[in-house]
Each structure stands twice: as C-alpha cells, then as structure tokens.
Amino acid sequence: MSAELAPGRALDAVLHLMDRQVVDRDGRMVCKVDDVELTEHPDRTWEVTGLLAGPPALVPRFGGRLGRALEESWRRLGVEEGDRLVPWRIPLALVGELGSGVRVLAARDDLLQRQTDSPPAPGEVRRRLNDVLQLEARAPDGERLGRVLDVRLRAVRREPLQLLAEGLVIGRGRPGGYLGYDREPQQGPWLLNRLVRRIHRHSAYVPLHDTGPTDWEAQVVEIRGPLLPLDHP
Amino acid sequence: MKKFFSVALGILTAIGGFVDIGDLVTNAQVGARLGWSLGLVVMVGVLGICVFAEMSGRVAAVSHRATFDLVRERLGPRVGLLNLLGSMAVTLLTFIAEIGGVALAIELVVSVHYVLLVPLVAGLVWLILWKARFSLMENVLGLVGLSLIVFVVALWQLDPDWGHLGSQLVTVDKPSDETWPVWSYYAVALFGAALTPYEVFFFSSGGVEEHWQVEDLTTMRLNVFIGFPLGGLLSLAIAGCTAVVFGPLDASVDTLGQVGLPVAVALGKLGLAFAIIGFVAATLGAACETGLSTGYSIAQYFGWQWGKYVKPRDASRFHLTLIIVTLLAMAILVTGVDPILVTEVSVVFSAVALPLTYFPILVVANDPDYLGEHVNGRLANGLGMIYLVLIGVAATAAIPLMIWTRMGA
Structure with missing residues (x-):
C-alpha cells in the first residue's frame, strides 16, 4: 500500500514509521528505520527531523541490561572510532513516500551520514523516539497514568515532508503494543482483537498541548488534560 | 494461452517443490510404523500451509513486504530478534538436512560415501544461489521434482488393501502395536x-523477488490451493508405499535408500531411477530455498538489500550471509552427523518454532494499513485462528513428546 502523505494526514510514529524498510529512489533497500529523530523546538513543539539507522540506533531499543551490554559490545568492537555510538541519519526532507516502506528521493550510495555531521540549530534539542517511549506519564498530583507508547504525528507539508508531533498515546506498555489492535476496533481476527484490546484497555490519547513540562532526567512527562479515547489516527 | 501456461507451470513447480527431506523421511517413517493412520494430520498440515502461504503471498503481492519485515514491525x-534467532x-x-539429503540421494547412485559428496553439493548449492536466475532455479528443480509422482504409480502397482488404508x-486411530505417545x-x-x-519465508520473499502485484493474486492462489494439496498427495503416497512394504515386516525406515525401496519393489530399476532423480531435485530445491530463507530472514530483519532480482554485488551482505551459512552447513555435515537424524530433529523444532512465524502473518494479513481492501475475510480468519490454536498445541507438545517417546523409539 502506498499511503498518500497528503497534508493533514496523521500517523503514529511507532506503528507506521519505526522498523519500516527504507528504500531508495531506484527501489534498492537501504536500512530499517531503527529509530526516529525528534527535534524539540524552543516553543516546545516537536518535529520529526530524521530517520536513524545502524546498531547505535537499534541496540538501545533492546532496553535494560541486554541493551546496555550490546551497546558496550558494539563500542568495544571499534574503540578507535570516535563516532562509534553515533547513528546514521537520513534527513526527513529526503523522504518522498511513506507506505509499507519508506521511500527516499536519493540513490542509496553515500546516503547515510552520521547524525553529528548535521548538528541541530541553536535552541533546538534532538531526542530519539525511543527516549520519548521511556517516559512515564503522570498526572499533576503525581498519579501514575502509564507509559508513553507512541507519538501521533501529522503531515503538515508534503514537499519537503514535514511531520509535527501532535499527541501522545499512553498506556500500560503490555505485550502486543506493536500489533495495532488498540487503535483499530475492526481489525481481525475478532478473537485476537478482543484479547489484545482487553490487555490494552488502559491505553488513551493525550494531545501534546495538554502535556506539561518533560523531566528528561527523571523520565517523566506531566499530563494536564483529560485522557481521550484512543482511535485510529 | 501464455497466462494458462504460467499458471500451469506455477502449479507444477508447487507440486514438485512441496516435498523436501523432512517430508520424505517423516512420511516414510510414519508409513512404515503407522500406515495411513496419520493421513489426517498430513491433510490438516497441508491445509495449514495453504492458509498461511496464501496470507503471506497476499501481503507480499499487495505491500511488497516479506515475512521477516512484518515480524520486526509487528x-x-x-x-x-529472539524470533530471528529461533x-x-x-x-x-x-x-x-537438505544438503545432507542431496548427498545421500547421490550416494545411492555413485556409492561414494555421502560425507565426501557434501562439499560438492554445498558448492553446487552456493553456485545456484549465486548464479542462477530465481525463476530458472524454481522451475527446473520444481519440474524435475515432479518425478516423485513415481511414488503414486508405485503405490498403485503395489496394489495395497485400499479399504484398510x-x-x-x-x-483417528493407531495400529495396536504402537502407543498413543508415539502416534x-x-x-x-x-x-x-x-x-x-x-x-x-521463501514463498513471501519469492513473491517480492518475482515482483508480484495485486493482479497476480489469482495465480498465486491457484498455485497454493491446487499445487500444495497435490504435493501433499505425494507425501501420502510415500507413506502408503512404506506402509505396504515395511508395515508387515515391522521394519523401520532409517535411510534414504529404504524410502525408495518400495518403488524398486513395485517398478524395478527404472522406477527407482525416477525416485532418486526426484530425491535429488526435491532436496536440492529445498536446499536452495532454505539457504535463501536464512539470507532473507537476516537481511529483512536488519534492512539490507536482499534477493536474487538484483546482482550479487548489489546485495553483498545478503550473499555474504549465504556463503557463511553454506560453509557452516558443510562444516557440520562433514563431521559425519547423520543427515536423517538432523532431519528428524529439524521437523520437531520446526513445530516448536511455528507460532513465531505464523502469528505475525495472521496479524498483518488483517491490517488495512498494509493490505487495504485485501485484508483477510472471515474464512481466512476463521481458519487462521483454528490453526493458531493447533500450532500452539503442536509447539508446546513437541519437545515433551520428543523426550517422552525418545524420538519415537
């Protein structure tokens, strides 16, 4: 399916972008979307600015002890390299089409550059989608609401592509979060759908403007508005 | 007319390519000990592979994504990664097991110990993976594999007690001299x-290799729903043959030669020649398919260029993977490990690994983001759920049963 990226279309970063195959303009395969680069602007808006690839992007996503051990092993296999733990990056402006795969507008030769080769503008902070997914959602009174499971994006421009973050999907982070059933009541098989939706019954949607400041050190995001029912983007 | 030929060719190669070393050995062993009392299981299994191959083929045709893409995305x-490793x-x-099977089949003709043949066979497999066009590899080996039809002829010639079979x-019953755990x-x-x-893995990646589109769905379904069941019929014929010849003797099947013996009994040398050609083609074809599948899975997990539709130099990591797995397989076989034993172990562990593959396929085959209007209907989902339960039971029971029955001893 080649989904039209018409301005105004919304998509969920984990469900529709993360782990997808990247192909070049000639249809050759390049890499996977191992992580997504999110840039935090000074006005606190979040924007997708690049796709990250390579072991330095993938390995931290394994999480916990395994993730740290694998990352350390990866570093040790090339301690001489200063950019060993810097992932490859494809600027979002090069992305032409988002469907079952991600098509970029360039040829794959020399396509991947280190993320540090193109530093962010002053005042802008780069995060990884995986860092956002580590955040715990808390109400202002400190009540735990769950974890951030996904980031809802909206395409605001097509050429070059611009994707702004619009809200957060939060929930308990139980198994089956990548399957998509929590956002699609009609997706079959019926029994599997009911089961996964039951497991994910606490999942909800919060627009970004209803969130408070994010404490990246403590990995907590404050939720100020009401939790909205989760639907298909 | 051209369309007709392409459909016919697809069906024929599906029949010829259906049987591999696992089917040959397991069906022959089961036939000798249990006759056709597990025929129902073969039919249930064949319907299962049809259901899931159709889903993965449909995903490949519509979204151009093969199975391991989906595994990681979903x-x-x-x-x-755990799934990849398993x-x-x-x-x-x-x-x-397949490379060993080719070597054993050639040993039947040349009487050179199979271990000496293993490096040659591994080299041949690698050469095919490196050089041969995908469609050529599929069609030639699939069509030559059709000579296994000799087992159907042999069964008919052996004139078994059809009423009993x-x-x-x-x-659902078993011969009185076997126990239910063994069954x-x-x-x-x-x-x-x-x-x-x-x-x-192979079917869906092959669909991407051959650039299937939505228009090809009908052809794909005909291949699956006619070709695979007819291939399953070959499995039943093999079991029937060994049931007739070995059943009354209370003998078990431990070598590839014994699998072919009923054909020699029924049809003589010429029949045996066909059977051996069939063994070589079927196992060589499956060796290529499994070899490619290892490359497909790793490349699809990490996002590397894969496939034989591009030149080897454009898919260098994929081809490097194929070289490494071929060398690894060769190294293990030259230790002298019995390929038949490897086969027996591989089919049991296949049963254990089934949910890893089939669950994500069932989920994605329902996802409109990938498939639009081509998502599963009620029939596919009903069957898919039934099979998910069956697969779960088989996967859970496989290792306990293997230990309990000491591999069916």
Missing part, C-alpha cells in the same frame, strides 16, 4: 514437516 526489535536455528537445521485415513509424536513431526517455517 513484534518490535527485541522479540523480533527461526534461523530451525531453518539452518533444515538447510543442513482408506479406513486408517479417515479415522502423537509423529503427528507433531508430520505437522512440523508440512508447515516448516522456511516455506512462508
């Missing part, structure tokens, strides 16, 4: 042999 990188282990085991086929063990093994995970 299970995440962590569970996806599936790779099983596929590699099958690959070893037929009643075994339709009832269950072989049921799981047959189920694993029929549904081997590499078949859908």
Whole structure:
C-alpha cells in the first residue's frame, strides 16, 4: 500500500514509521528505520527531523541490561572510532513516500551520514523516539497514568515532508503494543482483537498541548488534560 | 494461452517443490510404523500451509513486504530478534538436512560415501544461489521434482488393501502395536514437516523477488490451493508405499535408500531411477530455498538489500550471509552427523518454532494499513485462528513428546 502523505494526514510514529524498510529512489533497500529523530523546538513543539539507522540506533531499543551490554559490545568492537555510538541519519526532507516502506528521493550510495555531521540549530534539542517511549506519564498530583507508547504525528507539508508531533498515546506498555489492535476496533481476527484490546484497555490519547513540562532526567512527562479515547489516527 | 501456461507451470513447480527431506523421511517413517493412520494430520498440515502461504503471498503481492519485515514491525526489535534467532536455528537445521539429503540421494547412485559428496553439493548449492536466475532455479528443480509422482504409480502397482488404508485415513486411530505417545509424536513431526517455517519465508520473499502485484493474486492462489494439496498427495503416497512394504515386516525406515525401496519393489530399476532423480531435485530445491530463507530472514530483519532480482554485488551482505551459512552447513555435515537424524530433529523444532512465524502473518494479513481492501475475510480468519490454536498445541507438545517417546523409539 502506498499511503498518500497528503497534508493533514496523521500517523503514529511507532506503528507506521519505526522498523519500516527504507528504500531508495531506484527501489534498492537501504536500512530499517531503527529509530526516529525528534527535534524539540524552543516553543516546545516537536518535529520529526530524521530517520536513524545502524546498531547505535537499534541496540538501545533492546532496553535494560541486554541493551546496555550490546551497546558496550558494539563500542568495544571499534574503540578507535570516535563516532562509534553515533547513528546514521537520513534527513526527513529526503523522504518522498511513506507506505509499507519508506521511500527516499536519493540513490542509496553515500546516503547515510552520521547524525553529528548535521548538528541541530541553536535552541533546538534532538531526542530519539525511543527516549520519548521511556517516559512515564503522570498526572499533576503525581498519579501514575502509564507509559508513553507512541507519538501521533501529522503531515503538515508534503514537499519537503514535514511531520509535527501532535499527541501522545499512553498506556500500560503490555505485550502486543506493536500489533495495532488498540487503535483499530475492526481489525481481525475478532478473537485476537478482543484479547489484545482487553490487555490494552488502559491505553488513551493525550494531545501534546495538554502535556506539561518533560523531566528528561527523571523520565517523566506531566499530563494536564483529560485522557481521550484512543482511535485510529 | 501464455497466462494458462504460467499458471500451469506455477502449479507444477508447487507440486514438485512441496516435498523436501523432512517430508520424505517423516512420511516414510510414519508409513512404515503407522500406515495411513496419520493421513489426517498430513491433510490438516497441508491445509495449514495453504492458509498461511496464501496470507503471506497476499501481503507480499499487495505491500511488497516479506515475512521477516512484518515480524520486526509487528513484534518490535527485541522479540523480533529472539524470533530471528529461533527461526534461523530451525531453518539452518533444515538447510543442513537438505544438503545432507542431496548427498545421500547421490550416494545411492555413485556409492561414494555421502560425507565426501557434501562439499560438492554445498558448492553446487552456493553456485545456484549465486548464479542462477530465481525463476530458472524454481522451475527446473520444481519440474524435475515432479518425478516423485513415481511414488503414486508405485503405490498403485503395489496394489495395497485400499479399504484398510482408506479406513486408517479417515479415522483417528493407531495400529495396536504402537502407543498413543508415539502416534502423537509423529503427528507433531508430520505437522512440523508440512508447515516448516522456511516455506512462508521463501514463498513471501519469492513473491517480492518475482515482483508480484495485486493482479497476480489469482495465480498465486491457484498455485497454493491446487499445487500444495497435490504435493501433499505425494507425501501420502510415500507413506502408503512404506506402509505396504515395511508395515508387515515391522521394519523401520532409517535411510534414504529404504524410502525408495518400495518403488524398486513395485517398478524395478527404472522406477527407482525416477525416485532418486526426484530425491535429488526435491532436496536440492529445498536446499536452495532454505539457504535463501536464512539470507532473507537476516537481511529483512536488519534492512539490507536482499534477493536474487538484483546482482550479487548489489546485495553483498545478503550473499555474504549465504556463503557463511553454506560453509557452516558443510562444516557440520562433514563431521559425519547423520543427515536423517538432523532431519528428524529439524521437523520437531520446526513445530516448536511455528507460532513465531505464523502469528505475525495472521496479524498483518488483517491490517488495512498494509493490505487495504485485501485484508483477510472471515474464512481466512476463521481458519487462521483454528490453526493458531493447533500450532500452539503442536509447539508446546513437541519437545515433551520428543523426550517422552525418545524420538519415537
């Protein structure tokens, strides 16, 4: 399916972008979307600015002890390299089409550059989608609401592509979060759908403007508005 | 007319390519010990592979994504990696068994010990993977594999007690000299042999290799729903043949030569020649398919360029993977490990690994983001859910049964 990226279309970063195959303009395969680069602007808006690839992007996503051990092993296999733990990056402006795969507008030769080769503008902070997914959602009174499971994006421009973050999907982070059933009541098989939706019954949607400041050190995001029912983007 | 030929060719190669070393050995062993009393399991297994191959083929035709793309997208990188390791282990085991199978089949003719033939066979497999066009590899080996039809002719010539075989086929029962655990063990093994995970890795990746589009869905379905069941019929014929020849003797089947023996009994040398040609083609074809499947799975997990539709130099990591797995398979086989034993183990572990592959396929085949209007209908989902339960039972029971029955001893 080649989904039209018409301005105004919304998509969920984990469900529709993360782990997808990247192909070049000639249809050759390049890499996977191992992580997504999110840039935090000074006005606190979040924007997708690049796709990250390579072991330095993938390995931290394994999480916990395994993730740290694998990352350390990866570093040790090339301690001489200063950019060993810097992932490859494809600027979002090069992305032409988002469907079952991600098509970029360039040829794959020399396509991947280190993320540090193109530093962010002053005042802008780069995060990884995986860092956002580590955040715990808390109400202002400190009540735990769950974890951030996904980031809802909206395409605001097509050429070059611009994707702004619009809200957060939060929930308990139980198994089956990548399957998509929590956002699609009609997706079959019926029994599997009911089961996964039951497991994910606490999942909800919060627009970004209803969130408070994010404490990246403590990995907590404050939720100020009401939790909205989760639907298909 | 051209369309007709392409459909016919697809069906014929599906029949010829259906049987591999796992099917040959397991069906022959089961036939000798249990007759056709597990025929129902073969039929259930064949329907299962049809259901899931159709789903994965449909996903490949509509979204151009093969199975391991989906595994990582729908299970995440962590569970996806575990899945990759499990599936790779099983596929590699099958690959070893297939290469060993080719060597054993050639040994039947040239009387050179199979270990000496292994490097030659491995070299041949690698050469095919490196050089041959995808469609050529599929069509030639699939068509030559059709010579296994000699087992159907042999069964007919052996003139078995059809009433007895037929009643075994339709009832859930066992011969009185076998125990239910043994019956269950072989049921799981047959189920694993029929549904081997590499078949859908290969089928869906092959769909991407051959640039299937939505228009090709009908052809794909005809191949699956006619070709695979007819291939399953070959499995039944093999079991029937060994049932007739070995059943009354209380003998078991431990070598590839014994698998072909009933054909020699029924049809003489010429028949045996066909059987051996069939063994070579079927196992060589499956060796290529399993070898490719290991490369497909790893490349699809990490996002590398894969496939034989591009030149080897454009898919260098993929081809490097193929070289490494071929060398690895060769290294293991030259230790002198019995390929038949590897086969027996591989089908049981296939059964264990089944849910890893089939669950994500069922989920994505329902996802409108990938498939739009081509998502599963009620029939596919109903069957898919039934099979998910069956697969779960087989996967859970496989290892306990293997230990309990000491591999069916």
